[in-house]
Amino acid sequence: MKKVFDVLLARNEFKAEAFIKELDGKKPLFVCTIATTETAKIQGISAAGKYPEFTDYTPPADAELLLLGKCKCINGVPVTPDGIPTPALITMSALRLADIPVLVASGGLKVHPQIPFLDLGGNPGKDIRTGRAVDNVEEVIQRATLAGEHLAKTADYLVIGESIPGGTTTALGVLSAMGVNAVEKVSSSMPDNPHGLKTEAVKAGLAASGESFGTLSKNPIKAISCVGDPMMPAFAGLVMGAAAQVPVLMAGGTQMSAVLAVINALNSDVLCNVAIGTTRWVISDRSSDLRGIVAQIFDVPILAADLDFASSRFSGLQAYEKGVVKEGVGAGGAAIAAMAKVGGAVTKDMLLKEIERNYALLMGTK
Amino acid sequence: MKKVFDVLLARNEFKAEAFIKELDGKKPLFVCTIATTETAKIQGISAAGKYPEFTDYTPPADAELLLLGKCKCINGVPVTPDGIPTPALITMSALRLADIPVLVASGGLKVHPQIPFLDLGGNPGKDIRTGRAVDNVEEVIQRATLAGEHLAKTADYLVIGESIPGGTTTALGVLSAMGVNAVEKVSSSMPDNPHGLKTEAVKAGLAASGESFGTLSKNPIKAISCVGDPMMPAFAGLVMGAAAQVPVLMAGGTQMSAVLAVINALNSDVLCNVAIGTTRWVISDRSSDLRGIVAQIFDVPILAADLDFASSRFSGLQAYEKGVVKEGVGAGGAAIAAMAKVGGAVTKDMLLKEIERNYALLMGTK
Numbered sequence: 148m149k150k151v152f153d154v155l156l157a158r159n160e161f162k163a164e165a166f167i168k169e170l171d172g173k174k175p176l177f178v179c180t181i182a183t184t185e186t187a188k189i190q191g192i193s194a195a196g197k198y199p200e201f202t203d204y205t206p207p208a209d210a211e212l213l214l215l216g217k218c219k220c221i222n223g224v225p226v227t228p229d230g231i232p233t234p235a236l237i238t239m240s241a242l243r244l245a246d247i248p249v250l251v252a253s254g255g256l257k258v259h260p261q262i263p264f265l266d267l268g269g270n271p272g273k274d275i276r277t278g279r280a281v282d283n284v285e286e287v288i289q290r291a292t293l294a295g296e297h298l299a300k301t302a303d304y305l306v307i308g309e310s311i312p313g314g315t316t317t318a319l320g321v322l323s324a325m326g327v328n329a330v331e332k333v334s335s336s337m338p339d340n341p342h343g344l345k346t347e348a349v350k351a352g353l354a355a356s357g358e359s360f361g362t363l364s365k366n367p368i369k370a371i372s373c374v375g376d377p378m379m380p381a382f383a384g385l386v387m388g389a390a391a392q393v394p395v396l397m398a399g400g401t402q403m404s405a406v407l408a409v410i411n412a413l414n415s416d417v418l419c420n421v422a423i424g425t426t427r428w429v430i431s432d433r434s435s436d437l438r439g440i441v442a443q444i445f446d447v448p449i450l451a452a453d454l455d456f457a458s459s460r461f462s463g464l465q466a467y468e469k470g471v472v473k474e475g476v477g478a479g480g481a482a483i484a485a486m487a488k489v490g491g492a493v494t495k496d497m498l499l500k501e502i503e504r505n506y507a508l509l510m511g512t513k
Numbered sequence: 514m515k516k517v518f519d520v521l522l523a524r525n526e527f528k529a530e531a532f533i534k535e536l537d538g539k540k541p542l543f544v545c546t547i548a549t550t551e552t553a554k555i556q557g558i559s560a561a562g563k564y565p566e567f568t569d570y571t572p573p574a575d576a577e578l579l580l581l582g583k584c585k586c587i588n589g590v591p592v593t594p595d596g597i598p599t600p601a602l603i604t605m606s607a608l609r610l611a612d613i614p615v616l617v618a619s620g621g622l623k624v625h626p627q628i629p630f631l632d633l634g635g636n637p638g639k640d641i642r643t644g645r646a647v648d649n650v651e652e653v654i655q656r657a658t659l660a661g662e663h664l665a666k667t668a669d670y671l672v673i674g675e676s677i678p679g680g681t682t683t684a685l686g687v688l689s690a691m692g693v694n695a696v697e698k699v700s701s702s703m704p705d706n707p708h709g710l711k712t713e714a715v716k717a718g719l720a721a722s723g724e725s726f727g728t729l730s731k732n733p734i735k736a737i738s739c740v741g742d743p744m745m746p747a748f749a750g751l752v753m754g755a756a757a758q759v760p761v762l763m764a765g766g767t768q769m770s771a772v773l774a775v776i777n778a779l780n781s782d783v784l785c786n787v788a789i790g791t792t793r794w795v796i797s798d799r800s801s802d803l804r805g806i807v808a809q810i811f812d813v814p815i816l817a818a819d820l821d822f823a824s825s826r827f828s829g830l831q832a833y834e835k836g837v838v839k840e841g842v843g844a845g846g847a848a849i850a851a852m853a854k855v856g857g858a859v860t861k862d863m864l865l866k867e868i869e870r871n872y873a874l875l876m877g878t879k
Contacts (some may be wrong), residue, residue, distance in 0.1 A: 248667050251661055259634075
């Protein structure tokens with residue numbers, strides 16, 4: 148696969164290359180959109196927290212890590228049940244290495260982070276099996292759009308990431324409601340992707356809301372309201388507000404395809420200014436298919452940070468090569484932005500060194 | 514008084530001229546810090562609301578006006594008891610004319626604005642006569658400092674304004690606690706400055722907190738906690754975080770001197786990068802003395818937008834020439850930034866035309 152800097156051109160190579168070259172030497176603003184949903188507490192759905200109940204703390208803890216270099220609302224950092232640390236560690240390392248400013252935006256949280264955050268008027272999400280997963284969707288989209296319009300004037304481009312445990316299940320929900328076939332195509336933070344559980348939850352949510360596959364293809368707001376999560380309206384609004392003025396890198400894995408479907412239905416014009424930025428782990432994952440989902444929606448390019456932790460001296464980082472975590476908190480997009488900001492002077496090896504340094508500091512290892 | 518663009522060099526002419534010239538053609542970010550205090554409800558203290566109880570709505574309504582061009586949490590716009598509109602009308606007109614991005618930051622509110630806003634972890638303020646006016650001061654300062662550090666990377670300089678009814682009384686409180694003589698020197702939104710009421714409230718607050726004039730000169734956090742307001746820690750933190758990297762224009766009237774005293778006690782180094790930006794109405798006000806207060810604290814320059822509404826076709830704007838309102842919501846600083854951004858191509862006459870246009874739209878007049 149062709150590379151520019153240590154960034155793989157993973158889809159629509161021509162546009163992908165033009166996009167990454169446009170970012171060369173430019174100054175980004177990184178926005179981390181955080182939210183929570185009860186969907187994450189379905190047993191076996193998410194590894195973004197040691198126990199299901201911990202998933203309420205993962206997004207605020209991730210946000211604290213980005214801004215403070217440590218968490219405040221929990222001890223240590225968010226880990227999977229196997230003790231593998233949050234991808235926010237990658238994001239934080241990349242942003243600090245390239246001196247990229249960060250803003251945290253809340254789509255709706257159970258636990259507030261102990262740092263400054265942009266309140267967009269949303270509430271925590273309910274279990275999608277209720278069929279009434281998110282309220283206030285339209286208002287949050289409007290407020291986030293307004294925020295995106297103003298933030299676009301403060302940077303050459305925006306990189307927008309997310310932290311919401313359970314987010315691939317809600318992504319499958321919205322994609323299904325909108326008629327995009329994503330069954331067994333969404334990614335997972337676990338090495339064994341629990342596709343069955345996700346499909347079951349989405350089926351229950353669609354049934355409870357009286358909808359079925361594709362019935363909401365023209366109504367993304369209702370799709371989110373029924374079977375989505377509160378990260379989505381915040382993220383989609385930010386993109387729509389900003390991408391009318393500057394390039395926007397949507398930083399994430401398969402969750403981005405659900406946001407893409409929402410934007411495509413509301414204001415597809417802005418998508419000519421949008422790319423998805425992810426990690427090599429998502430692109431090379433055989434249990435999911437980001438490109439296959441995107442192909443059904445809109446022809447945006449996909450860039451993937453060519454991160455490789457195989458040679459890491461920490462088993463907790465080597466685990467990323469075995470398909471654990473893969474992406475999240477805009478890790479891939481932040482890595483791409485860090486490399487592009489300095490014209491490639493930040494390499495994947497330098498990034499790994501910085502990530503290892505922070506890993507040692509935060510995990511208390513040597 | 515010497516002018517650069519339509520900006521008066523109102524104090525420390527040499528530094529003031531250097532400061533405004535440094536802003537020439539640069540891209541600012543405007544941050545509006547909003548908060549509420551029960552102090553505003555003391556009968557006769559504030560004109561920032563038609564009735565004392567309305568003052569809870571004035572800051573969120575001002576913030577909505579800046580971002581939406583209209584208010585959502587109230588009908589119309591905030592007005593004085595005589596129907597004179599909020600200075601946010603000036604701020605909004607200036608920011609739109611020069612396409613300056615806005616971010617709203619909350620120091621602590623009773624009513625949330627229906628727009629995106631940065632939550633800094635503060636709570637609404639209590640009546641200073643309790644002697645326990647603001648809680649969480651240190652934490653809010655820390656969070657705001659962090660926000661200021663990141664926002665400084667998104668702009669060439671910051672303009673920070675405020676909206677908090679009752680703010681000159683709490684300013685007198687903090688200045689007095691810190692040993693700065695401001696009795697009969699703080700400004701007022703009313704034509705007849707109620708100095709007696711303010712002095713009385715501060716005296717009661719200091720007594721209730723067991724403090725007196727100057728006893729907290731080295732403890733600005735306690736001074737705010739006892740007799741300040743929740744705008745102050747948010748504002749001071751934003752300045753301290755940002756001014757370490759970029760110039761900061763503190764946009765306001767005599768309230769700025771209290772924030773200046775707080776910063777001077779916590780981190781005076783950053784003040785070499787700071788100026789106060791206000792209006793001609795504050796500078797020429799005979800019932801207050803911003804320069805006399807600042808002279809006791811730190812030698813920062815003062816810039817004043819040379820606004821003149823005498824020739825306005827609206828009596829509601831002409832009233833500004835009679836000493837009503839004078840300043841607020843960073844009106845003076847926003848006007849200065851609008852002029853500086855385009856190298857003086859925005860003049861005071863153009864500003865007045867734009868303000869009149871918005872006045873007519875919002876007040877339903879022709």
